[in-house]
Amino acid sequence: MKTVVPIPSVNRRQLLHTLAAAGAAAVSAGTHLARADSVLTRPIPSSGERLPAVGLGSWITFNVGYDEVARAACAEVIGNFFDAGGRLIDSSPMYGSSQAVIGGALKRLGKPAALFSADKVWTSPGSRGPAQIETSRLHWDVPRFDLLQVHNLLAWQEHLPTLNAMKAKGQLRYVGITTSEGRRHREVEEIMRKEPLDFVQVTYNVIDRDVEARILPLARERGIAVIVNRPFQQGALIERVARRPLPPWAGEIGCTSWAQLLLKFIISHPAVTCAIPATTSVAHVRENMEAAREPLPHEAMRRRMAVHVAAL
């Protein structure tokens, strides 16, 4: 019997966007195209649009102020991210100059069409939200954001209606909320149950696994995409394992570095849409993107990974 695989519905705009992204990637990626094409993607449950399983965070790394040398280095990292098949870049008005640095890099790179722009609103009272969002948009220099999230749930009761209204008017494609390092998970759950969210952003890594109990299952149940922040515990996890040799079974899951092993643990969870490691290094962004490739660990291997890293 022939199995019919349901194809996610896409509107004309999404189709054009995808085609444009593919065209831009073909031009800019050059010899990297084959590698970029094999990047693992995950669907956003609310639309079916697929996102690469590894994105790019900007906390600390892209906050370099007016330093032109550092800004050029950030642009090189972002350029390599796109070349390797990346799409989602995440920032926040809380991150100092990061938004402007990303905007400058996008301009240098000729506004890559593959970009999936994820930003946040972080202000109280909520009446200040629209002005802050517009300032952020000008920093990025994009026509509109793909995703806006309420940063750390700050004034979420006021911001979510604003974001939902923007989405209804076509000024925004997706709405989400964020938290980090395990804070306010009960409130996050409550919002996930009550509000029509497209995305939730949480901290998850091989050590910090609180979200496995309730939030990740709830995200699957409610059809909410999950972005994972702090995949390396802001570098602490990498420092913890860096001097240890990779376990002999790392090759079985296609890992040649600890960063890839740690990322594969995260993105192999079926509820996770995208992990967003931050880096200032071209080599590291390339290495991180390599994690978004088959093979991924199965459940028994994931348990083995968690036990191994916890013992280090």
Add this chain to the structure above:
Amino acid sequence: MSEWWTYRLSNFLLFSPRTYYRLFELYNSEIWPGQVLALLVGLAMLALARNPGPWQSRVIAAALAASWLWVAWAFHYTRYASINWAAIYFAGAFALEALLLLGFGVVKELQLRRAGAGLLSAVGIGLFVFALVLHPLIGPLVGRSWSQIEIFAIAPDPTVIATLGVLVLASGSSTWLLLPIPILWCLVSGATAWTMHSADAAVMPVAAAVALAVRIGRPSKPDGY
């Protein structure tokens, strides 16, 4: 802030150590040779502080006020705020300290203890000399580039330590109004350096502790003035 007890200092650090110290490198190169002028002003203040009368005290207070105002504008507002949104508030606090120095040190008078008048004046002058000469050397000593050195009246830390030295030399209850902002900055700067794992993170808190200890334990009237 919900669940405030779950936050660590590192949650508030928005930039990397490399970016922070690179800020000083770019700042130093942009204002060169202003550092020479700043050092000359500092040396002139030190000379005046050796035997201070009413006009010398006022000149020292005015120079300090100008230094705080410059740091507020040129460092905090114009440069540091590009990587740390809280620097806008630091700029406000530094400008306020400049106004306080003008009010209580120029319009009124600080009444400075002269050099060589006991342990307290030695500590005051010692802190000033440390800020002017030794503090700039700490960065290179712990491995940072010479181009990133922090100079009195240019960078906040040595400016604050020099001010603490002058306030240790000063008498009168109004000087207590001048202490909170420098002390708070010592804590902020120390916390920032500690979070960045800087080897010299203890310098500012220790300077604040020394200044407070001698200020609290000092006689109510100035000697040798």
